Amino acid sequence: SSELTQDPAVSVALGQTVRITCQGDSLRSYYASWYQQKPGQAPVLVIYGKNNRPSGIPDRFSGSSSGNTASLTITGAQAEDEADYYCNSRDSSGNHLRVFGGGTKLTVL
């Protein structure tokens, strides 16, 4: 079982806004990073830190955090955003171990 919990699946209409959430006790102390993975491809970092996007990631991707929940928001979802999304952070052991959420399958309708 994962210490970070994500909804297994979320859908959004083309051009609308969607929020993908990640819950876990460790998120009260540490930021989550978010990864996008399309079928047959390696994961790609989309958000890190408080709300930072790597070069090349569209600004429709943003991150936020409140209490034990981190969120990835896509404002104006595009067809190419259909993918699996994973959050990652430290676990709650205090030993600098990391853990991934179970992943959220995003469908763009």
Next chain:
Amino acid sequence: QVQLVQSGAEVKKPGASVKVSCKASGYTFTSYGISWVRQAPGQGLEWMGWISAYNGNTNYAQKLQGRVTMTTDTSTSTAYMELRSLRSDDTAVYYCARDTQRYLGYCSGGSCYADYWGQGTLVTVSS
């Protein structure tokens, strides 16, 4: 540009060992760590562990302790992940990724994440 190039696919029998390599280029190897992540068929991502390319410190996921060893060769900017006593449920794609944790507890910019990933190596464990 930053690149991580992994070794090719492997087929192993149960009980055997596998060693996957990850050659880095385009950045100062010792300024970052390397994380290893695996993904079983149809499943999610699983963090396996991390190694500092700066001082060789490691930190392994508890479920793999005793079976996994991560090493680096700074002369060739290459990281290695060896997994022993392979079982069928170790069948997965194994990824290496550059990690901002340079040494244990210290992350560039204050947050820890994996920013560049290798292409993945499929390891199949089958009798």
